[in-house]
Amino acid sequence: MGQLAAFIILSAITLVATVVVVGSGNIVRSALSLVPAFLGITGIYILLQAEFVAGIQVLIYAGAITVLILFVIMLTEHGTGVRFRQVNEQVPLGMIAAGALGAFLIATFLTTPWPMATGSLPPYTASQIGTTFMTNMILVFEVTSLVLLVALIGAIVIARRER
Amino acid sequence: MQLGLVHFLILSAMLFSLGLYAVLTRRNAVAILMGIELMLNAANINLVAFNKYVAPDALNGQIFALVVITLAACEAGVGLALVMSAYRNLETVHVDEINVMKW
Amino acid sequence: MVNWPLEILKAFALAALMFTFLAIVAAMFGVLLERKIGGWIQSRLGPKHIGPQGLLQTLADTIKLLQKEHITPRAVDAAIFNTAPLIVAVAGLMSWIVIPFGTLGQRVLVVRDLNIGLVFFAGMASMTVIGILAGGWSSNNKYSLLGGLRSASQMVSYELPLGLALVAVAMEAGTLSTVGIVQAQGGWLGSLAFRQFPAFVIFLVAATAEVNRLPFDLPEAESELVAGYFSEYTGMRFALFQLGEYAEMFAMAAMATTLFLGGWKGPFLPPLVWFLIKMYAVVFLFMWVRWTYPRYRLDQLLNLSWKVLLPAGLIWILITGYRITF
Numbered sequence: 322m323g324q325l326a327a328f329i330i331l332s333a334i335t336l337v338a339t340v341v342v343v344g345s346g347n348i349v350r351s352a353l354s355l356v357p358a359f360l361g362i363t364g365i366y367i368l369l370q371a372e373f374v375a376g377i378q379v380l381i382y383a384g385a386i387t388v389l390i391l392f393v394i395m396l397t398e399h400g401t402g403v404r405f406r407q408v409n410e411q412v413p414l415g416m417i418a419a420g421a422l423g424a425f426l427i428a429t430f431l432t433t434p435w436p437m438a439t440g441s442l443p444p445y446t447a448s449q450i451g452t453t454f455m456t457n458m459i460l461v462f463e464v465t466s467l468v469l470l471v472a473l474i475g476a477i478v479i480a481r482r483e484r
Numbered sequence: 485m486q487l488g489l490v491h492f493l494i495l496s497a498m499l500f501s502l503g504l505y506a507v508l509t510r511r512n513a514v515a516i517l518m519g520i521e522l523m524l525n526a527a528n529i530n531l532v533a534f535n536k537y538v539a540p541d542a543l544n545g546q547i548f549a550l551v552v553i554t555l556a557a558c559e560a561g562v563g564l565a566l567v568m569s570a571y572r573n574l575e576t577v578h579v580d581e582i583n584v585m586k587w
Numbered sequence: 588m589v590n591w592p593l594e595i596l597k598a599f600a601l602a603a604l605m606f607t608f609l610a611i612v613a614a615m616f617g618v619l620l621e622r623k624i625g626g627w628i629q630s631r632l633g634p635k636h637i638g639p640q641g642l643l644q645t646l647a648d649t650i651k652l653l654q655k656e657h658i659t660p661r662a663v664d665a666a667i668f669n670t671a672p673l674i675v676a677v678a679g680l681m682s683w684i685v686i687p688f689g690t691l692g693q694r695v696l697v698v699r700d701l702n703i704g705l706v707f708f709a710g711m712a713s714m715t716v717i718g719i720l721a722g723g724w725s726s727n728n729k730y731s732l733l734g735g736l737r738s739a740s741q742m743v744s745y746e747l748p749l750g751l752a753l754v755a756v757a758m759e760a761g762t763l764s765t766v767g768i769v770q771a772q773g774g775w776l777g778s779l780a781f782r783q784f785p786a787f788v789i790f791l792v793a794a795t796a797e798v799n800r801l802p803f804d805l806p807e808a809e810s811e812l813v814a815g816y817f818s819e820y821t822g823m824r825f826a827l828f829q830l831g832e833y834a835e836m837f838a839m840a841a842m843a844t845t846l847f848l849g850g851w852k853g854p855f856l857p858p859l860v861w862f863l864i865k866m867y868a869v870v871f872l873f874m875w876v877r878w879t880y881p882r883y884r885l886d887q888l889l890n891l892s893w894k895v896l897l898p899a900g901l902i903w904i905l906i907t908g909y910r911i912t913f
Contacts, residue, residue, distance in 0.1 A: 323591040324487045325485070325486070325487045325491075326591075328487055328491060332491075332495045335495070335499070336495075336498060336499070336502075339499060339502045339503075339522060340502065342502075342506065342518055342519075342522065343502050343503070343505055343506035343510070343515075343518075343519065343522075347664070348512055348514065348515060349664070349667065349724060349725075350664070350666070350667065351515065351518065352514070352518065353667060353717070353721055355518060355521070356714075356717055358522070358525075359525070362525050362528075362529065365492065365495070365529055366529075366532055368487070369492070369532050369533055369535075369536045370536060371532045371535070371536070371546050371549070372701070372702065372703050373546070373550075373703055373706070374528075374532060374546050374549050374550060374553075375703075376703040376706030376707055376710060377550060377553060377706065378553065379706075379707070379710035379711075379713075379714075380706060380709055380710040380713060380750075381553055381554075381557055382521070382525070382553070382556075383710070383713075383714060383717070384710055384713030384714060384716065384717075384746075385557065385713065385743065385746075386521065386556070386557055386560050387717060388713075388716050388717060388720065388739060388743055389560060389561065389564055390514055390517065390518060390560070390564065391717070391720050391721075391724075391739075392564075392720075392736065392739065392740075393514055393564045393567055393568060394514055395720070395724055395732065395736060396568065396571075396736075397514075397567065397568065397571040397577050405511070405512075405578070406511065408509050408510060408511060409509060409510070409511050409580050411508060411509050412509050414508070415505050415508035415509035416505060416509075418504070418505075418508060419501040419502070419504045419505035419508065420501065422500070422501050422504060423497050423498060423500070423501030426497035426500065426501070427493075427494055427497050427498075430490060430493040430494060430497060431490060431494075435489055435490075435537070435538060436538060437489070437537055437538065438537065438538055438539060438540055438541075440540045440541050441540055442535075442536060442540045442543070443543075445702055446543060446546060447702065447703060447763055449543055450543055450546060450547060450550070453542070453543055453547060454547065457542075458547055461547070461551060465551055465554050465555070468554075468555065468558055469554060469557075469558055472558030472559070472561055472562050473558075473561070475562050475565070476561040476562050476564075476565040477565075479562065479565040479566055479568075479569050480564075480565035480568045480569055482572070
């Protein structure tokens with residue numbers, strides 16, 4: 322009962338913030354409301370007993386990606402507070418497409434019989450995730466770090482000023 | 485009623501369609517990237533929810549979600565570097581004004 | 588199962604208690620300590636008129652700030668302008684949730700012993716950046732914007748060495764929870780300041796840069812940028828920004844004592860008193876460094892983070908991993 326109330330509050334925060342992100346006319350305001358959206362999703366992860374993923378979500382999404390987005394917005398706007406038209410001419414088609422996809426997905430989710438398992442998650446997922454990364458998923462770990470390295474070097478090279 | 489798998493799936497479906505709407509209709513390139521981040525987050529919620537309710541023995545869902553978060557950070561970094569470079573050369577960040585091959 | 592109304596009530600009561608503690612300890616004593624210590628280092632006396640030995644100086648300052656006019660410039664984005672100091676203050680206060688103050692009989696005095704305590708702490712330290720960017724942008728002022736961007740780039744650059752120092756400590760202690768790390772240190776020689784001395788140094792330097800203190804306070808440099816990102820804030824909102832910064836500095840000092848100096852452990856005195864002594868020792872170190880060193884230039888600052896502290900942190904993690912395994 323308490324979990325359902327927490328879920329409703331968190332998803333309300335997330336959905337309202339997401340609507341502001343996709344619908345606001347002011348680009349800085351929509352970037353700043355990514356933060357409550359990501360924090361709501363952090364709460365959802367905690368409800369799902371994935372506390373390490375929740376901590377990483379706050380650290381990376383709300384703390385680094387949002388800052389990066391805000392940096393690029395502040396460095397590319399033509400002056401402060403100048404208002405541009407933010408949506409293109411595909412708004413009705415976009416709404417129909419997104420709405421159709423959402424309706425289709427929800428219909429699929431509601432009518433599929435999911436095989437519910439009866440086990441339970443370990444109490445301290447962080448150490449279990451670490452062990453799994455180092456034993457079963459070591460290739461995934463190494464390849465991800467290589468992708469990070471390539472993305473880092475690529476971003477620096479692309480964004481450098483040409484001399 | 486009890487909190488079940490279906491609640492999380494409906495939430496992630498709504499987040500995904502809102503992110504898709506942002507990608508389809510916004511003019512600013514950074515806003516399109518924000519929509520992509522929202523879609524990745526919706527997929528992550530799905531992964532972690534399935535991990536808890538359908539397959540809780542191995543933590544594969546959470547590991548997959550962590551890898552997706554890492555890759556989303558990489559992709560946001562490279563995408564935003566591209567936006568900065570485009571702004572420097574084409575002087576605009578609105579994607580419907582970037583419609584000629586040779587500037 | 589869980590008594591929800593009682594939990595919510597406990598959360599509110601603990602939040603109010605923590606805010607009161609911080610408002611008195613960090614804001615009042617902290618600001619007074621800063622001015623007194625700065626005075627003694629510079630061979631002069633600090634404030635000494637208000638109250639005995641100047642103890643009520645911060646009270647007078649607070650009353651002065653509260654009665655200032657609440658100005659909102661006309662061309663700012665009002666929603667963001669008003670929310671930015673709140674984000675900074677709340678992020679500074681939220682870092683205190685995972686810090687253990689001591690033991691009282693059998694109970695450990697901590698608001699919530701999260702089992703991802705270190706990750707949560709690093710996350711809250713990185714939320715402050717968003718408040719600073721929002722404040723700098725919404726002030727509609729070139730100097731505020733520049734100060735906000737500089738401060739954000741500095742804080743983001745120094746989060747990496749901070750995180751690496753925390754990772755090294757977590758590897759050595761085997762747990763991410765702050766209470767577990769304190770209990771993994773025993774006695775004087777067992778405390779992690781000796782076994783993890785490079786991580787201690789990296790943590791202190793990165794913490795000084797995270798809270799924008801000298802020698803890394805270019806974003807707030809009075810001689811360059813008026814007051815940086817909070818130029819346009821007056822009265823109570825200015826006080827909220829300052830409270831957030833001081834609370835964060837004290838949180839970094841408290842985390843340094845928890846991780847490296849053994850938390851609340853000590854021979855004769857009660858644990859809470861030991862914790863406060865150690866925390867104030869680290870705060871004194873921060874203030875001593877502030878009044879001694881000159882200010883770093885922006886490129887020197889970023890060089891220090893990316894070219895010195897980040898490789899040092901990575902090499903130390905390698906050495907720690909080697910030491911633990913063999």
